Amino acid sequence: MGTLEKGFIIAxxxxxxxxxxxxxxxxxxxxxxxxxxxxxxxxxxxxxFYETDAQGVVHHSNYFRYFEEARGEFLRERGFPYSKLxxxxxxxVLLNAxxxxxxxxxxxxxxxxxxxxxxxxxxxxxxxxxxxxxxELICIAKTKHCVVKKGKIVxxxxxxxxxxx
Amino acid sequence: MGTLEKGFIIAxxxxxxxxxxxxxxxxxxxxxxxxxxxxxxxxxxxxxFYETDAQGVVHHSNYFRYFEEARGEFLRERGFPYSKLxxxxxxxVLLNAxxxxxxxxxxxxxxxxxxxxxxxxxxxxxxxxxxxxxxELICIAKTKHCVVKKGKIVxxxxxxxxxxx
Amino acid sequence: MGTLEKGFIIAxxxxxxxxxxxxxxxxxxxxxxxxxxxxxxxxxxxxxFYETDAQGVVHHSNYFRYFEEARGEFLRERGFPYSKLxxxxxxxVLLNAxxxxxxxxxxxxxxxxxxxxxxxxxxxxxxxxxxxxxxELICIAKTKHCVVKKGKIVxxxxxxxxxxx
Amino acid sequence: MGTLEKGFIIAxxxxxxxxxxxxxxxxxxxxxxxxxxxxxxxxxxxxxFYETDAQGVVHHSNYFRYFEEARGEFLRERGFPYSKLxxxxxxxVLLNAxxxxxxxxxxxxxxxxxxxxxxxxxxxxxxxxxxxxxxELICIAKTKHCVVKKGKIVxxxxxxxxxxx
Numbered sequence: 276m277g278t279l280e281k282g283f284i285i286a287x288x289x290x291x292x293x294x295x296x297x298x299x300x301x302x303x304x305x306x307x308x309x310x311x312x313x314x315x316x317x318x319x320x321x322x323x324f325y326e327t328d329a330q331g332v333v334h335h336s337n338y339f340r341y342f343e344e345a346r347g348e349f350l351r352e353r354g355f356p357y358s359k360l361x362x363x364x365x366x367x368v369l370l371n372a373x374x375x376x377x378x379x380x381x382x383x384x385x386x387x388x389x390x391x392x393x394x395x396x397x398x399x400x401x402x403x404x405x406x407x408x409x410x411e412l413i414c415i416a417k418t419k420h421c422v423v424k425k426g427k428i429v430x431x432x433x434x435x436x437x438x439x440x
Numbered sequence: 441m442g443t444l445e446k447g448f449i450i451a452x453x454x455x456x457x458x459x460x461x462x463x464x465x466x467x468x469x470x471x472x473x474x475x476x477x478x479x480x481x482x483x484x485x486x487x488x489f490y491e492t493d494a495q496g497v498v499h500h501s502n503y504f505r506y507f508e509e510a511r512g513e514f515l516r517e518r519g520f521p522y523s524k525l526x527x528x529x530x531x532x533v534l535l536n537a538x539x540x541x542x543x544x545x546x547x548x549x550x551x552x553x554x555x556x557x558x559x560x561x562x563x564x565x566x567x568x569x570x571x572x573x574x575x576e577l578i579c580i581a582k583t584k585h586c587v588v589k590k591g592k593i594v595x596x597x598x599x600x601x602x603x604x605x
Numbered sequence: 606m607g608t609l610e611k612g613f614i615i616a617x618x619x620x621x622x623x624x625x626x627x628x629x630x631x632x633x634x635x636x637x638x639x640x641x642x643x644x645x646x647x648x649x650x651x652x653x654f655y656e657t658d659a660q661g662v663v664h665h666s667n668y669f670r671y672f673e674e675a676r677g678e679f680l681r682e683r684g685f686p687y688s689k690l691x692x693x694x695x696x697x698v699l700l701n702a703x704x705x706x707x708x709x710x711x712x713x714x715x716x717x718x719x720x721x722x723x724x725x726x727x728x729x730x731x732x733x734x735x736x737x738x739x740x741e742l743i744c745i746a747k748t749k750h751c752v753v754k755k756g757k758i759v760x761x762x763x764x765x766x767x768x769x770x
Numbered sequence: 771m772g773t774l775e776k777g778f779i780i781a782x783x784x785x786x787x788x789x790x791x792x793x794x795x796x797x798x799x800x801x802x803x804x805x806x807x808x809x810x811x812x813x814x815x816x817x818x819f820y821e822t823d824a825q826g827v828v829h830h831s832n833y834f835r836y837f838e839e840a841r842g843e844f845l846r847e848r849g850f851p852y853s854k855l856x857x858x859x860x861x862x863v864l865l866n867a868x869x870x871x872x873x874x875x876x877x878x879x880x881x882x883x884x885x886x887x888x889x890x891x892x893x894x895x896x897x898x899x900x901x902x903x904x905x906e907l908i909c910i911a912k913t914k915h916c917v918v919k920k921g922k923i924v925x926x927x928x929x930x931x932x933x934x935x
Contacts (some may be wrong), residue, residue: 325835327494335699336669340820358878369665373703383853490670500864501834505655523713534830538868548688657824
């Protein structure tokens with residue numbers, strides 16, 4: 276997802292993208308290279324047998340469960356677990372979810388979810404996900420969320436906003 | 441599940457059992473035959489693709505979900521849906537579950553759950569289940585439940601007791 | 606999804622859309638109204654307890670399972686069940702899935718999935734879904750698929766193509 | 771699961787049982803105490819949000835999935851992952867499963883599964899499970915399995931037998 280702007284290279288540290296950028300760099304020899312360290316949050320996981328289907332691969336619906344796990348781990352690592360938000364009477368609600376499936380995952384495969392914040396507004400936040408099995412890209416996804424209190428959308432609580440920013 | 445007591449035959453209307461009883465009857469010629477009509481509640485269902493696993497069969501955990509569906513349908517048909525019980529602040533809680541797996545179910549298979557009340561006390565009720573695919577017995581199971589209100593076990597509400605009796 | 610072309614109104618029979626078209630019709634008074642009966646395939650379902658989560662609503666991942674059920678029922682009704690395709694050594698593979706969540710579904714809710722073919726090429730087909738609880742729109746979704754034989758994408762088999770067309 | 775036989779105390783190292791045994795020991799002062807170190811295999815896990823239901827607790831069906839995870843981890847740790855068995859054309863098939871539910875698990879809870887081999891024959895093996903949340907006993911379960919090759923039950927492969935023994 277590296278983008279070239281005004282002679283600069285802005286890159287994310289995704290394995291593949293980073294390589295691409297570096298390769299492109301040497302090809303095009305830009306004047307300055309700035310690697311902006313928007314580090315992906317990385318969540319590692321192994322495929323369980325009950326997550327497979329009769330095609331022998333992970334059922335597509337389970338990826339959305341993996342992404343939920345990754346979000347949970349992200350918030351916990353940042354010091355504000357989702358259970359804490361819930362204890363304050365708030366819920367994170369999903370507005371939108373999409374996934375582009377490239378390759379399947381099989382039983383016992385280990386994979387990494389590389390998660391990044393895509394967009395942050397006062398009321399919504401969007402994560403993007405890249406699932407890798409080794410170097411192989413499995414799927415690309417996005418989820419958009421808001422925070423709800425007593426059934427009403429509220430502005431994102433400060434603590435969450437600070438974590439996401 | 442036919443049992444012979446004092447020259448009587450007490451039979452349930454399960455396909456197989458009933459046949460067995462009738463066969464046994466003609467063999468042993470008891471003085472009196474009483475078919476006690478404890479009709480099984482029958483719930484029909486088709487296997488969904490997402491319920492299969494990489495062995496190509498329904499994952500064992502999903503049978504407990506099928507039994508839950510059957511219980512829900514049973515209560516609804518009897519005029520007291522579980523959602524009504526919940527709206528009164530009560531929950532049905534599972535105490536015990538067991539299943540003996542005989543044959544697998546495959547994608548797109550249709551099957552029947554034959555459900556019977558096994559035991560009813562003031563505080564608990566136990567259902568038994570036989571899953572059939574045509575004449576083939578797939579599995580036999582039991583679940584034991586109680587009713588909880590504000591975190592405490594309460595005696596089974598009259599309305600439910602009447603339905604179960 | 607009604608579109609106005611050359612004085613004609615072409616409408617789908619989705620509840621809401623139909624209303625919109627009719628309203629628009631009276632506003633704009635076109636010369637002719639033709640309701641082209643691109644009937645949605647409608648799949649009816651009830652929410653099971655095990656499909657809910659601790660927010661008290663259907664977990665978002667389960668909608669993709671509902672859509673799979675709807676596709677299965679659609680193919681079966683058209684006389685070419687998915688299990689038949691599998692017995693010919695073919696699999697339908699998901700390429701893309703997206704869902705926009707508007708309102709939640711609760712335990713015991715009944716809902717309808719209105720399913721339409723959005724796009725059909727030699728190699729791919731795309732379905733769109735609208736989930737309704739009564740008149741209330743719950744979510745809008747799309748899934749894009751291809752057919753795979755021995756690990757390779759093949760052109761959509763004639764029998765499926767005819768059904769979809 | 772401590773049992774008193776001929777003046778000996780045979781105990782497993784389960785937290786609670788061990789305490790009970792030690793307490794009982796001082797009370798009854800047996801001549802010899804032998805702690806047979808049948809160490810439980812311990813599998814640690816956190817509850818995911820999608821595993822909860824509208825009662826706010828882990829859905830009962832998911833415990834059987836947790837046990838499957840524990841078995842998978844056990845085999846992997848012993849150097850013979852289940853995927854290896856599958857690559858040899860064999861499958862582990864579940865014959866029996868039962869669970870006694872004592873206390874619920876909630877979202878974000880961490881828990882331990884203490885797993886032991888209960889029985890080993892030429893054709894079958896049975897595991898028992900105790901799920902703990904801290905010191906609190908959540909549930910007790912058993913699963914009985916056999917190994918199947920080309921649809922037929924076969925004697926347990928040597929490699930698995932050695933691991934289990």
